[in-house]
Amino acid sequence: MSGTVTWGVLSTAKIGLEKVIPAMMRGEVAQVAAIASRDLNTARTAADQLGIAKAYGSYEELLADPDIDAIYNPLPNHLHVPWTLKALQAGKHVLCEKPIGMTADEAKALIAARDASGKRVAEAFMVRYHPQWLRAREIVGSGQLGEVRAIQTVFSYYNVDPNNVRNKPDIGGGGLLDIGCYAVATARYIFGGEPEKVVGLIENDPTFGTDRLASGIAAFSEGRRLTFTCSTQLVSYQRVQILGTKGRLEVEIPFNAPPGYGCSLTLDTGADHKGSGITRETVAECDQYTLQGDAFSRMILGDEPQEFGLEDAISNMRVLDALTRSAHSGHWEKP
Structure with a gap:
């Protein structure tokens, strides 16, 4: 069509x-x-x-x-x-x-x-349509990293505006829903599965009541782990490390990839700590929002299958819910 x-x-x-x-x-x-x-x-x-x-x-x-x-x-x-x-x-x-x-x-x-x-x-x-994430998943699937067992993600920015929606708890503000969701979604994307249990630690802003610093561990099958930290009140920074038994892949601008900028992936064989085993690969320049809009439009037209539907979105939400429950219970929780 x-x-x-x-x-x-x-x-x-x-x-x-x-x-x-x-x-x-x-x-x-x-x-x-x-x-x-x-x-x-x-x-x-x-x-x-x-x-x-x-x-x-x-x-x-x-x-x-x-x-x-x-x-x-x-x-x-x-x-x-x-x-x-x-x-x-x-x-x-x-x-x-x-x-x-x-x-x-x-x-x-x-x-x-x-x-x-x-x-x-x-x-x-939108990150799922960016060529850097498609390439990252391809590298993981190729076996270049060996057995991929750990993903470490950091995503933060600094926002203390009381009028900003991200700082209003009654309408869904806070870092976990705003940016922690990316850490969970991309780990599920790379691991190709769902976590079996999670543990979360959350600090709330005393004035806003929103989570300003959240950290979590998500345990996937076969001993695989996601560890992440997200914050609405730290220096602006984002990075994803994907670690395997034979190599490490770093996604340098994983989430807010600038349009028209050739994002880089860093592959490290771990030859030494000086970086002699490091190579960098630049992916094609693009706007991930354009790619997302066209991809969803083609799904509507019947030209492409829908890889990530509503059930996937709800699965991601279950993990976020479990992280919040864990922060209150102090125990591991199942999504």
């Missing part, structure tokens, strides 16, 4: 305006035709800035537009499930920003709505 998919965007969220929408508009099969806000003037301003044809003053009006095939949902976390449900009920496909919901139990409600509508739903983990 050929053609294009016509998209509408729920809200004028910053990630949409600055990153996702412009990237999708450069795609081959994704056409962004409408944007909605709770304020019509806000929607019109955004539409004019981005060159989007239609602006709506309510989300309901956008969902009622018969010309819209798919919805991109970048609303705050507590609105992911409610508005994805409404979009499905309106007969639209949905690409929802991560995390898919506040909890796995909440997100399960999407399964029946998806099945009833016959539409596709996916969580917007």
Whole structure:
């Protein structure tokens, strides 16, 4: 099947305006035709800035537009499930920003709505479409690293703005849902499986009440481990180390890969500590949001299978839930 998919965007969220929408508009099969806000003037301003044809003053009006095939949902976390449900009920496909919901139990409600509508739903983990992650998974699968047994991930930024959604606990703020989800998703992606148990340690901001520093261990089968730390109040930094019995692979900018920049993968045979066994590989320049928009659009058109669907998103959410339970119980928890 050929053609294009016509998209509408729920809200004028910053990630949409600055990153996702412009990237999708450069795609081959994704056409962004409408944007909605709770304020019509806000929607019109955004539409004019981005060159989007239609602006709506309510989300309901956008969902009622018969010309819209798919919805991109970048609303705050507590609105992911409610508005994805409404979009499905309106007969639209949905690409929802991560995390898919506040909890796995909440997100399960999407399964029946998806099945009833016959539409596709996916969580917007754009990193899975970046060639550096495709290449990383290829290297792991090739055996170059030997038996891959450990992944170490760090992801942090510094944000103490009380008005920022990431610092509001009642709407799903905090580091674990915002960026810890990447550590879990990419480990599941590389290991090709689900963790059997997890343990988490979380420190909350005394003013905001959100988790500002979270660390966790996820134990996969065959002795494999993910260890990670994420924080909303540390220096901006991100790195992933994938360690095997014969080599180490480092993903240098794993999550916020800059568009149009050739990201590097570092392969180290461990010959010595001076780095004589290190080689670097640069992957093709791209915008991972463009690739994500086109990939999901091609799934809608029937040109590509959907590798990561709603069930995958809920599985990721179960791990995050278990990490939170563990932080309270002080024990290992099963997802």
